[in-house]
Amino acid sequence: MSGARHLYVHLPFCxxxxxxxxxxxxxxxxxxxxxxxDALITELDLERExxxxxxxxxxxxxxxxxxxxxxxxxxxxxxxxxxxEVTVEANPETVTTELAAxxxxxxxxxxxxxxxxxxxxxxxxxxxxxxxxxxRRAVRLLREVGFDNVSLDLVYGIPGQxxxxxxxxxxxxxALEPEHIxxxxxxAKPGTRFTHAHGAELERQAEAMESxxxxxxxxxxxxxxxxxxxxxFCRIGDRDLRAGHNLGYWLAxxxxxxxxxxxxxxxxxxxxxxPSLTGYTSALGDGQRPPREPEELAxxxxxxxxxxxxxxxxxxxxLAEIEHALDRSGLERLVQLGLARRDGQLLTLTDRGRFLGDxxxxxxxx
Numbered sequence: 001m002s003g004a005r006h007l008y009v010h011l012p013f014c015x016x017x018x019x020x021x022x023x024x025x026x027x028x029x030x031x032x033x034x035x036x037x038d039a040l041i042t043e044l045d046l047e048r049e050x051x052x053x054x055x056x057x058x059x060x061x062x063x064x065x066x067x068x069x070x071x072x073x074x075x076x077x078x079x080x081x082x083x084x085e086v087t088v089e090a091n092p093e094t095v096t097t098e099l100a101a102x103x104x105x106x107x108x109x110x111x112x113x114x115x116x117x118x119x120x121x122x123x124x125x126x127x128x129x130x131x132x133x134x135x136r137r138a139v140r141l142l143r144e145v146g147f148d149n150v151s152l153d154l155v156y157g158i159p160g161q162x163x164x165x166x167x168x169x170x171x172x173x174x175a176l177e178p179e180h181i182x183x184x185x186x187x188a189k190p191g192t193r194f195t196h197a198h199g200a201e202l203e204r205q206a207e208a209m210e211s212x213x214x215x216x217x218x219x220x221x222x223x224x225x226x227x228x229x230x231x232x233f234c235r236i237g238d239r240d241l242r243a244g245h246n247l248g249y250w251l252a253x254x255x256x257x258x259x260x261x262x263x264x265x266x267x268x269x270x271x272x273x274x275p276s277l278t279g280y281t282s283a284l285g286d287g288q289r290p291p292r293e294p295e296e297l298a299x300x301x302x303x304x305x306x307x308x309x310x311x312x313x314x315x316x317x318x319l320a321e322i323e324h325a326l327d328r329s330g331l332e333r334l335v336q337l338g339l340a341r342r343d344g345q346l347l348t349l350t351d352r353g354r355f356l357g358d359x360x361x362x363x364x365x366x
Contacts, residue, residue, distance in 0.1 A: 003052035004266060006248040007081065009040060010259030011073075012063040012277070015091075018127045024261030024275045025063050032277065033069040037076045039284035043258045044079065046289055050256050050266055055083035057245035066094040070102055077106035085110055085244040087151075092130040095138035100145045111142055112151040112182075112243075118172035119165055122158045125198075132172065139176045149241065151180035156212045158186055159201045166212055170219045179241045181225065181233045183216045185209055214355065230312045230357060250309045252302060260290075268297040300324055304365060311361050314354075316346035330363045340364070 012026045013033060026032070058080055065073070065088050080086075087110040088103055095113075103111065117123050118132040130138075135152070142150055152173050156166050173181055186202065217227055225233035226242075229250060234241035248255055257264045261275045273280065274291040283290045303325040310317040319326070319342075331347070334340040339353035339360050353360045 004050055004254040004256045004264075005052045005054070005056040006245055006253060006255035007051060007055055007058045007083070008245070008255060008257040008259075008262055009058065009060045009065075009076070009080065010062065010257065010262045011060055011065040011068050011076075012036075012260055013067050014062065014064045015067055016127070016129060023063065026277055029277070030069060032281070033072045035281050035285075036277065037068070037072040039281045039290075040076060040258055041079045042284040042287065043290065046284075046287075047256055047258065047264075048081075050264075051081065055081050057085045057087070057248060058083045059086075059245040060088045062089055064089070064091045064094060066090040066099055066103075070099065074102055074106060077103070077108065080107075082107060087112055087243070087245055089114065090138070092134040092138040095141055097141055097144070100141045100147070104145045104147065109147070110149040110151065111147055112153065112180075113138055115152045115173065116155045117158060117161075117165075118169050119161075122161055122165065125158055125160060126155065136176065139178070148179070150176075150178045151182060151243065152176065152178045154181060154183045154216075155186050156183060156216060157202065157205065157209050159198045159205075163212070163215065166215060167219070170216065174220075174223050179235050180243060181220060182231055182243075183220070183233070184231050185213065210355065217355075226314070227354075228314045230354065247313075250313055252306045252309060265297075268302070270295040270297055307365060308358075308361055311347075311349055311364070312354075312357075314348070316343065316348045319345045319347055322347075326364055330365075334360060334363060 010024065012024050013029055013036075014025045014027055017025050017027050068076075086108045088108050089112045090099075091114050095111075113135060114128075114130075115135045116126055116128055118135070120131055123131060139150060154169055154173055156169070220233045221227050224236055226236050227233055228242050229246070232243060232246070234243075254266050255264065256266070257273070260273055260277055260280045263270065263272045271292045271294045274293065276291065280290045303322055307317070307322050307325050310322070331340065331342070334353065335342055338350055339356065341348050341350055349360060
């Protein structure tokens with residue numbers, strides 16, 4: 001079946017822009033929510049021929065999608081094509097009984113909550129509004145309306161965070177029994193307030209992050225979660241609880257992105273919508289595609305990306321799909337070092353190789 005089977009929808013609105021965030025966001029702007037949703041629906045109509053008649057995933061990211069005015073959010077959800085997995089990102093403080101019910105009745109079957117930490121002191125460093133009780137309440141409200149696929153985002157490497165603090169965060173997250181946990185090392189993104197305030201400290205503690213990473217993996221796998229991607233873990237059971245939308249990216253599938261700053265990759269074409277809210281709504285208000293930054297993907301680039309993204313996963317990567325991107329001598333050297341494993345025409349990294357991550361992948365690339 002032709003056409004992209006993954007759709008990303010960007011909702012940029014937030015109550016507050018956290019200091020470490022470098023995503024395309026717009027603070028407040030409640031009067032713009034309805035017009036922006038109108039523009040999203042128009043863009044979707046203009047690009048619908050790029051989508052498969054049957055989608056695997058739809059993902060609403062941001063920003064804070066659940067900060068969007070409820071009437072506008074419901075109108076958007078009703079206009080989106082159905083898919084096997086429909087995920088909405090949410091900040092815990094935005095989740096109410098009404099919001100949870102709105103998501104549920106409009107086809108959303110997976111919610112990703114930005115918990116980040118269960119320590120109020122560390123949350124203040126991150127400039128997060130939601131506290132630990134907000135996370136617990138959000139999970140409870142989602143369960144009450146029938147959600148059986150909830151993901152929690154955690155961050156480690158926060159300035160001032162000790163090993164004991166991280167152990168506490170992991171224990172609190174596990175106590176909520178989420179189906180999925182994402183645990184990311186905090187990055188100092190260029191140009192953010194956070195980098196100006198804490199960049200030097202993050203550099204000083206960089207060497208300790210390997211042990212933090214190992215603690216995350218050991219704790220979550222011991223608790224019965226599958227370490228299926230570098231920073232992602234899902235409960236092991238009778239359902240595949242991996243994040244299907246992100247899995248599409250990691251497996252180099254085509255995807256369509258709509259909204260400001262959204263990226264699409266179809267065949268050898270990639271484009272990014274310009275981040276201007278005014279430019280976006282103005283163009284689509286006239287029935288025109290929004291301003292975009294196009295990119296013709298050079299021969300071999302998608303194969304290289306297949307290696308870089310595919311080796312983040314715990315599943316084997318077929319060598320036939322990546323033969324032109326591989327350095328064969330580098331592969332043999334990594335196998336001898338116990339960092340990679342070759343089984344016929346299948347390639348995987350060992351656990352040691354996965355902990356070293358990008359450095360190992362770089363050594364594999366031609």
